[in-house]
Amino acid sequence: MPEARVITAGAAIREALDLALDKHPESYVMGEGVADPGGIFGTTTGLVEKYGASRVVEMPVAENGLTGIAIGSALMGRRPIMTHQRVDFALLCLEQLFNTAAKSHYVTNGAHRVPMTVRLIIGRGWGQGPQHSQSLETLFAYIPGLKVVMPSTPADFKGLLLGAIADDNPVIFLEHRWLHYVKGAVAEGYAAMALDGPRRIHDGRDVTIVASSYMTLEARRAAVALASRGCHADVFDLRMLRPLKLDEIIASVRRTGKLVVCDTGWKILGPGAEIVAQIVEQAFDALKRAPIRLGLPDHPTPSSLALAEVYYPDSTHIIDAVAGLCDLGEGDITSARQEVLDARKGVPIDKPDPAFEGPF
Amino acid sequence: MLRDMLRIRVAEEEIANRYSQQKMRCPVHLSIGQEAVAVGVSHALQDGDQIVSTHRCHAHYLAKGGNLTAMLAELLGKETGCCGGRGGSMHLFDLAAGVLLSLPIVGASIPVGVGAALAFQQEQKPNVAVIYLGDASLEEGVYHESANFAALKKLPVIFVCENNLYSVYTALKDRQPSRVLTDLGSAHGLHAVHLDGNDVRAVNDAAAIAVNRARSGDGPSFLLADTYRWREHCGPNYDNTLGYRTVAEFEHWRARDPIAVLQRELLSLGDVTERDIEAMLAGFRSEVEAAFSAAEAAPMPNPVTVARGIYA
Numbered sequence: 001m002p003e004a005r006v007i008t009a010g011a012a013i014r015e016a017l018d019l020a021l022d023k024h025p026e027s028y029v030m031g032e033g034v035a036d037p038g039g040i041f042g043t044t045t046g047l048v049e050k051y052g053a054s055r056v057v058e059m060p061v062a063e064n065g066l067t068g069i070a071i072g073s074a075l076m077g078r079r080p081i082m083t084h085q086r087v088d089f090a091l092l093c094l095e096q097l098f099n100t101a102a103k104s105h106y107v108t109n110g111a112h113r114v115p116m117t118v119r120l121i122i123g124r125g126w127g128q129g130p131q132h133s134q135s136l137e138t139l140f141a142y143i144p145g146l147k148v149v150m151p152s153t154p155a156d157f158k159g160l161l162l163g164a165i166a167d168d169n170p171v172i173f174l175e176h177r178w179l180h181y182v183k184g185a186v187a188e189g190y191a192a193m194a195l196d197g198p199r200r201i202h203d204g205r206d207v208t209i210v211a212s213s214y215m216t217l218e219a220r221r222a223a224v225a226l227a228s229r230g231c232h233a234d235v236f237d238l239r240m241l242r243p244l245k246l247d248e249i250i251a252s253v254r255r256t257g258k259l260v261v262c263d264t265g266w267k268i269l270g271p272g273a274e275i276v277a278q279i280v281e282q283a284f285d286a287l288k289r290a291p292i293r294l295g296l297p298d299h300p301t302p303s304s305l306a307l308a309e310v311y312y313p314d315s316t317h318i319i320d321a322v323a324g325l326c327d328l329g330e331g332d333i334t335s336a337r338q339e340v341l342d343a344r345k346g347v348p349i350d351k352p353d354p355a356f357e358g359p360f
Numbered sequence: 361m362l363r364d365m366l367r368i369r370v371a372e373e374e375i376a377n378r379y380s381q382q383k384m385r386c387p388v389h390l391s392i393g394q395e396a397v398a399v400g401v402s403h404a405l406q407d408g409d410q411i412v413s414t415h416r417c418h419a420h421y422l423a424k425g426g427n428l429t430a431m432l433a434e435l436l437g438k439e440t441g442c443c444g445g446r447g448g449s450m451h452l453f454d455l456a457a458g459v460l461l462s463l464p465i466v467g468a469s470i471p472v473g474v475g476a477a478l479a480f481q482q483e484q485k486p487n488v489a490v491i492y493l494g495d496a497s498l499e500e501g502v503y504h505e506s507a508n509f510a511a512l513k514k515l516p517v518i519f520v521c522e523n524n525l526y527s528v529y530t531a532l533k534d535r536q537p538s539r540v541l542t543d544l545g546s547a548h549g550l551h552a553v554h555l556d557g558n559d560v561r562a563v564n565d566a567a568a569i570a571v572n573r574a575r576s577g578d579g580p581s582f583l584l585a586d587t588y589r590w591r592e593h594c595g596p597n598y599d600n601t602l603g604y605r606t607v608a609e610f611e612h613w614r615a616r617d618p619i620a621v622l623q624r625e626l627l628s629l630g631d632v633t634e635r636d637i638e639a640m641l642a643g644f645r646s647e648v649e650a651a652f653s654a655a656e657a658a659p660m661p662n663p664v665t666v667a668r669g670i671y672a
């Protein structure tokens with residue numbers, strides 16, 4: 001077993017790209033800034049020096065065209081790994097991704113393959129405002145033919161990115177910008193993870209909590225605070241939005257009868273809506289209370305800190321939701337909320353949470 | 361024009377000076393070094409004309425008469441900001457001044473500017489629309505779609521491309537083949553002119569011709585203005601140590617500071633004196649100081665309003 005070290009998710013991504021470029025000679029990285037001094041927030045730093053400009057391709061500011069070009073190369077057997085510094089910029093690529101990439105295998109009756117990975121970064125904080133911090137996983141997860149990955153731990157960032165690159169389908173790999181800073185144990189060496197389903201990250205029999213990406217951290221924090229007050233949550237990190245495998249989560253709800261889902265993007269029509277729908281369809285009889293969905297409120301992301309402060313849900317909202325479902329006492333609710341608030345150490349909400357450094 | 365360039369320079373330098381106080385909690389893309397383009401173009405425009413801009417919109421906004429206090433308040437996230445604190449520095453607009461909008465997605469405002477010109481044409485108004493764009497946006501398909509339509513319909517619109525040689529840290533030569541950039545305008549049928557974007561008079565002359573053509577129904581123009589961004593792509597600092605561009609290149613362009621170029625000329629002609637310039641600077645410093653004070657004194661937006669105004 002290769003040894004695990006504690007590294008950031010950003011470093012884990014870099015390591016995965018390095019290993020993938022080495023393992024798959026047909027792969028190449030392409031994006032605006034992949035070979036620049038910023039190196040996509042450090043996730044591509046040094047790769048151009050090691051693999052050369054034909055495998056680490058700096059690209060013109062032409063997202064739509066270059067997506068089609070990447071797809072064309074993939075049809076010919078190349079394995080492109082495209083990167084966009086924000087999900088919002090990749091909106092220009094949707095036509096090619098949804099129409100060409102997602103459907104080429106199907107429409108050719110299996111003759112074509114699009115072994116392509118698209119890294120998209122979800123922005124947050126520092127007043128970036130309405131067009132630099134959208135969490136649009138729902139858009140991609142809606143499309144049959146795409147796979148959608150949303151990791152939260154450094155080990156998953158590495159393993160799932162390797163899995164995405166090795167996959168012969170177009171895979172959307174959504175990275176929350178703040179997760180880049182999170183530290184955790186990551187094994188050395190090449191080890192692609194299967195693009196399979198959710199993972200249980202906290203045990204409990206009282207309530208089921210499902211979260212993805214950044215909200216997994218908030219859910220874990222809430223679960224820890226709740227556990228020391230006698231309320232035990234079964235917490236799942238969703239990891240994959242498409243394919244969406246809910247068997248384990250449904251089994252959990254059958255035990256707990258209570259469900260909270262936490263989306264990183266907007267609540268309405270978010271992944272949580274689909275999860276609740278499937279659970280209602282398949283485990284209606286097990287539900288003891290109406291499920292609760294958490295997510296962003298139904299308006300664009302405001303820039304001003306004063307407005308952003310009431311925009312992002314966090315572990316206090318999860319505690320409140322669980323408290324309602326599990327009839328927690330006032331004292332426990334107040335102290336659990338205080339515990340998670342204290343962990344923020346007063347850092348304004350437009351800066352990454354210091355308590356989420358890990359390792360987990 | 362000297363006054364307007366100095367005013368923008370003073371305002372942006374003060375933003376840079378104060379940025380580390382962390383009261384302006386949003387990204388800022390400074391135009392320091394590129395002021396001549398905005399000022400030269402604006403001086404060829406009239407009331408009712410509209411401009412659209414990009415992430416780097418401060419100079420365009422101010423040169424067109426955008427409200428300084430409302431801009432600073434927006435950077436500070438205040439209720440009195442031009443967007444009520446909702447947009448931040450990359451969404452500046454001022455309806456009274458004819459700053460229709462600014463958008464942070466590269467290329468996104470180009471078709472919107474063409475749309476403004478379409479409205480002028482449909483309503484038979486004598487106005488023109490100006491689209492500010494960076495060199496990188498020429499790589500986006502939407503530029504070509506917009507230019508094609510503008511030329512097809514002979515719309516009263518001017519594409520003002522500021523070629524500052526970079527997109528973030530990536531040089532033009534690493535993004536585009538070596539070619540005559542004005543061909544990207546003329547190939548679509550735009551009246552295309554290449555000019556020194558640090559020479560405010562050259563900019564103004566070319567803009568005046570383009571505006572004239574647009575107003576008299578002769579269709580759209582493409583002005584390619586060579587210039588240079590002095591500070592980092594985003595933020596208040598210098599970043600020449602990063603290695604994506606050389607100090608020699610930076611110094612070459614700084615020696616062609618658009619403000620210094622015009623000042624030297626006006627001084628040698630005797631049109632201004634050193635004392636006039638000092639007086640102007642002092643006036644702008646106190647104006648900017650007062651604008652900052654007013655913006656800082658303004659309230660933050662009330663969180664209960666956060667979900668309002670999603671639909672008209």
Ligand SMILES: Cc1ncc(C[n+]2csc(CCOP(=O)(O)OP(=O)(O)O)c2C)c(N)n1
Nearest residue numbers: 089416464465466494495496497526527528
């Ligand atoms: C569609 C899209 N892609 C990428 C970005 C990221 N980005 C922001 S500014 C910028 C550079 C644009 O360069 P240019 O148009 O030359 O303007 P400059 O910054 O030099 O003024 C880039 C790539 C974006 N905002 N939108």
Ligand SMILES: [Mg+2]
Nearest residue numbers: 494495524526
């Ligand atoms: Mg540029």
